Amino acid sequence: MSDDITAYMEGLAAKARAASRVMASASTERKNAALTKAAALIRERAGEILEINAGDLSVAKAKGQDAAFLDRMALSPDRMEGIAKALEDIAALPDPVGKSIAKWSRPNGLEIERVRTPIGVIAVIYESRPNVTVDAAAIAVKAGNAVILRGGSECIKTSKALFDCFHDALEVAGLPDGAAQFVETPDRAAVGALLSGLGGRIDLVIPRGGKSLVARVQSEARVPVLSHLDGICHVYVDRDADLKKAVEIVVNSKMRRTGVCGAAETLLIDQAIAEAVWPKLASALRKKGCELRGDEALQAIDPEIASASEEDFHTEYLAPILSVALVDGVGGAIAHIAKYSSSHTESIVTENAETAARFLNEVDSAIVMHNASTQFADGGEFGLGAEIGIATGRLHARGPAGVEELTTYKNVVRGTGQVRP
Amino acid sequence: MSDDITAYMEGLAAKARAASRVMASASTERKNAALTKAAALIRERAGEILEINAGDLSVAKAKGQDAAFLDRMALSPDRMEGIAKALEDIAALPDPVGKSIAKWSRPNGLEIERVRTPIGVIAVIYESRPNVTVDAAAIAVKAGNAVILRGGSECIKTSKALFDCFHDALEVAGLPDGAAQFVETPDRAAVGALLSGLGGRIDLVIPRGGKSLVARVQSEARVPVLSHLDGICHVYVDRDADLKKAVEIVVNSKMRRTGVCGAAETLLIDQAIAEAVWPKLASALRKKGCELRGDEALQAIDPEIASASEEDFHTEYLAPILSVALVDGVGGAIAHIAKYSSSHTESIVTENAETAARFLNEVDSAIVMHNASTQFADGGEFGLGAEIGIATGRLHARGPAGVEELTTYKNVVRGTGQVRP
Incomplete structure (x- = not known):
């Protein structure tokens, strides 16, 4: 069974890695089209998603989840509209990919430029807040990344229904469906697989949720983590x-x-x-x-x-x-x-x-x-438009992280035939 | 014995963490004074350091190290001058700490600025190239960090003699001696201790050396690593x-x-x-x-x-x-x-x-x-002035990393009494 999970997760990661190459060069228009289409589909399918959510809620209630937990996973027409609107807000943000962050020239005539690029493949591991599904996917995709989403098992059906809107929107926009994938198994081994880095195919893990989730991710992850454990x-x-x-x-x-x-x-x-x-x-x-x-x-x-x-x-x-x-x-x-x-x-x-x-x-x-x-x-x-989390680590990004913080850079060197003496 | 090593390394790390707080606010003048004084001491003590190096070399030769290895660890008057000159070059570089990298204001009047700060405590693990001792220390200290140096055992005496120049220069400049520390034991458990992060006291590990060292660091480190394994x-x-x-x-x-x-x-x-x-x-x-x-x-x-x-x-x-x-x-x-x-x-x-x-x-x-x-x-x-290494990871820094890449940033928010509605 655990071998099956590993194979399944490796499949997702390989597909994400391949999609990340396409996403790195995807146009701003195409990425924004996917986000606005996802918003439209969420509005269109609001009725059925609310029904699915009601089902998830009654199972969670029967299992004895407390009121705060149930409130976090509950959707309403207002919350659905909030989710759709957030997608449109992210579409309206500037695209960081390709942005020049430094440029200088050398005495030998070489022109060096640091240009923003996507990070690559990002895994987002979250608890039973279904809105994170599309919110995290949108921020990651806007920055040109491929994302693998692993949501809390209690509202996996709600999250999957929201994810389907995002997935279908990617297709309409002509983006690879590996750009956003949803882990469909509730097996916790899937989280372990993501934290292992899946053979170098996961570049960053972002945990969204309570302290025990963040602590597990921070202590087990073999790949960089963007997170905060405490806010004292x-x-x-x-x-x-x-x-x-x-x-x-x-x-x-x-x-x-x-x-x-x-x-x-x-x-x-x-x-x-x-x-x-x-x-x-x-x-x-x-x-x-x-x-x-x-x-x-x-x-x-x-x-x-x-x-x-x-x-x-x-x-x-x-x-x-x-x-x-x-x-x-x-x-x-x-x-x-x-x-x-x-x-x-x-x-x-x-x-x-x-x-x-x-x-x-x-x-x-x-x-x-x-x-x-x-x-x-x-x-x-802070005016970042959307937030994937707040980072208290010391490298890469500190504090609130938005679309731009899900990018890195590469060094572009332009010459005219220079060789090194 | 291994417990002794852990205790010893924890002591270094705690001292480094305390020093890093002082270093974060150390003036450019003071940091540069330490670097130029270290250069002067290296020139002053060149004779005795070369003698110590001759001793290290003859032991390594007797142990059957090959010519390339011996060449890497050998010093000469020219190489000594190169080491001293490199320190002065790093002193001449701009100080990145305190540099504003972004600034904007919000409709409520809050002014937000991202300001470069040191990373904190950096461990540099290197092989038998004694020049790395002062080179790495100088780059780390220039960026306001505290550094822990762990050099190859074959030339530990040479490295220690060079380190002593750096250490004495810190004292003359009025900087804490925890700003640069040298691991004096050749026990390999010291490397394991650094890679564990020593209870959150190591912020970054930089391996400098051959592929087996880098591979070990990448696979064992529980803290961020700046490195490249291959250059294909x-x-x-x-x-x-x-x-x-x-x-x-x-x-x-x-x-x-x-x-x-x-x-x-x-x-x-x-x-x-x-x-x-x-x-x-x-x-x-x-x-x-x-x-x-x-x-x-x-x-x-x-x-x-x-x-x-x-x-x-x-x-x-x-x-x-x-x-x-x-x-x-x-x-x-x-x-x-x-x-x-x-x-x-x-x-x-x-x-x-x-x-x-x-x-x-x-x-x-x-x-x-x-x-x-x-x-x-x-x-x-690239014109970075000095290089601590080349990074092929995706986060924080990519490509050649110099003084500026050994900094991070913090978010400074200036208000006039704003509260959040």
Whole structure:
């Protein structure tokens, strides 16, 4: 059985590799035509897809999946329209392939240019969010890649129905059907096969989903991974902060949506102003229903506050809980972040330009912010148009990754007969 | 013992990680001061280093190492001066850290900028070329990284003596000595430890050396690797080639130096002109002492030629041997390259701009060339100033990698109190 899966996955990968060669030279028009046609087909087939989704939902419900899980996999006419619209938005984005990113000439007359090219074959492994099926496929294909999609088994039928729209649209647009493929088996060995790289045929793996999925992909993958495991984001309120801004930014960073990776999990306060600002910060957070846990220094100021353990500062709550520590100015904040951060997003609130510059320079996270909410850590908010994920690794792409981040480059050298002495 | 090694390597890695934080904000002046001071110390200590090298050489000779091996590890006053000069050249290069690579603003007033930052901690694993010790250290440090150096055991004393110059120069310049560290044990378990990533403390591994080293690193590393395993480079002579240029480029690509990764290993000739051009190409190559192996189609034209097997087209000879195949125009060349190339460097010889554009667009290698010798595949020839290696992977950096390719970026977001609706 596992041999069968390997053979099946190798077949997909070989087909993807062949298609990636065609996709690398596919015109922008053709790629966009596929995306807009897929949007049209999703609208056309909305009724039957919703029926299939209802079937997936009732099976998942019978299996005892919780409400949050069911909500993530549920489609509605509105959500269907959102999926179709997202495809059209990606079609409207500029095509990065062929874009010149650097150009120079050498004394011997050679002209050297770095030109964006697709990465090649990308595997996207996701959980039971059917919209990821077409969203990820569209971003990958727009950047000229071939993509292999492996969705969560609970809504595999819904995902397949959405995928079929994408697949049929590729055909209408005259693009190879290996440009986007859907893993039809729910067997988990399929994920292992993708993570092995299938003999060098997978160039990049992108996990989309919960922590256990990302952790498995990061630890097993034999190929590069674009992902983030944790988003332990910090807001630091400096002694030169504007208190009104600080309250707004802290409350928004933590409470706007607590379940997103850019949500703040730890608040750092300059000890020089802690006594003065804490009452306002605490009351604004508590009013929003946020549970607060403080370190010893904060407890000395606010004896009511629950105690934050060492473990708290290493925790991504994804819930209305905030750990709070007092630090010795911006240097203390930088040191705390270096120790506890997951290198996702950190923000400083200060009116002091020099202090801000030091924080932005010395904090080594994918995203560093000044006087802004950490919840802006998002491809859409960055203006990337669409986001395949947020990367906290150090190579290739950091932070929100969109269409352009799914490209690489090649070096084009133009000569007139030069040979090397 | 292996536990001891792990503990030792973890110590190096922790020290490197701490130093990398300081290095990320180190001034250009300080980094350059370290490099020029290291050059001065190498000149000062040249006599004793040459003596140490003589000792390493006699041990290696007694162990039966061959002449090529001994030559690679041998220093001379000239080579010492070359090493010192290379350090000064790297000091003279622009500092990439802090460079803005993109900047835009959002409708809500957020200013977003992508700014180059060091990668972090880089491990360089190399064989018995002592010059790599300071060369690699200098490139890594110039880009603001901390580096851990693991050199070949046969010349570990020479490498250590060179490293000491670098280490002492860091101290004089006021940079942390964790910025460059040398693995003093010859135990191979040290390499395994580096490849494990040492608990997330190694961000990138760069192997410098022969194929078996690179293969081991690529297969065992649990962290990103910047490397190339093979350089199976192709030259394609098109029907619209200028014959004089073709002869010069083919001979130079193959024979200038046969042992470099950018040397051509396969010649592809458009079958439309094969009969006309083969005699000139063959005679020029044979005159230089090149052994020729042809496919069946070429054998039909030249019955004298040895037969090239399927295996030949998969072989990086690194020797004066060239496999030759006839192909059906540029499309045939692209298909052959897609099948056999190691994605390093490929060159087309043609006067037809449209054919050249198709080749440059459709061939998916790190470097693609038009009317130029593949032997230009080199960081120095690209004008990068110094080269840490040539990458044939698809992510982060492709082709020659220099100081700038040892950086990544972070996203800096500047606001005035924005919160996300």
